[in-house]
Amino acid sequence: MIGWDKVKYLSVHDASPKFQKELEIIFDKLNDVKIKNRTIAIVPNWGYKWDIRKYPKFVQLMKQKEKEGWELVLHGYSHSHPNHIPWYDLFFQSKESWEFYKLSYEETKNLALKGLKIFEEVFGHRPKGFIAPNWRLSDEGYKAIKYLGFEYTSSIRYIKWFKTRWEKCLAVWQDPTRLKLSKLLSFCLTKEKVRRIIHPRDRLNRIL
Numbered sequence: 001m002i003g004w005d006k007v008k009y010l011s012v013h014d015a016s017p018k019f020q021k022e023l024e025i026i027f028d029k030l031n032d033v034k035i036k037n038r039t040i041a042i043v044p045n046w047g048y049k050w051d052i053r054k055y056p057k058f059v060q061l062m063k064q065k066e067k068e069g070w071e072l073v074l075h076g077y078s079h080s081h082p083n084h085i086p087w088y089d090l091f092f093q094s095k096e097s098w099e100f101y102k103l104s105y106e107e108t109k110n111l112a113l114k115g116l117k118i119f120e121e122v123f124g125h126r127p128k129g130f131i132a133p134n135w136r137l138s139d140e141g142y143k144a145i146k147y148l149g150f151e152y153t154s155s156i157r158y159i160k161w162f163k164t165r166w167e168k169c170l171a172v173w174q175d176p177t178r179l180k181l182s183k184l185l186s187f188c189l190t191k192e193k194v195r196r197i198i199h200p201r202d203r204l205n206r207i208l
């Protein structure tokens, strides 16, 4: 899809016990990829059904990856939006992946805190990064995440370091509905380094 020489950041998203099998395959495939900046985006309770505290095999895999140099970051709480957005859902799977879409400051803070609580309980430390599912975070939500003490969040185009700057670094991922677009963008950005995002539901035979 895109040459590894163009990748500055590598991130595996949607880390949840729901996708244990796929995650094992992904990490096996990535074993020989030497990208220094590697993150795993943890979803503490996918779909309100997959609380990571109940899945020791998953936790063990994540802790192993952390030892190998992967940074664990918080990727929402459940990954699903509390309210159904039927029109959007036809095209974007918004219910399943726009968890923080249009949430207020307080709503964002409370939901992120729920995720933080589980994350800290399981991994014994606070994550530096917060990535909203589908990068959908309102301006109010951005302030709430900053208030909670995270060092950075990100959008599709930027990594937003709270203390310093917004670093331009496009996220490129494989998605059935956007595959052509992301290919086109990566083609247009031949001189820029990108963030390569891998999801458990990618076509795993094509992730490298």
Ligand SMILES: [Zn+2]
Pocket: 013, 014, 075, 079, 097, 133, 134
């Ligand atoms: Zn996600």
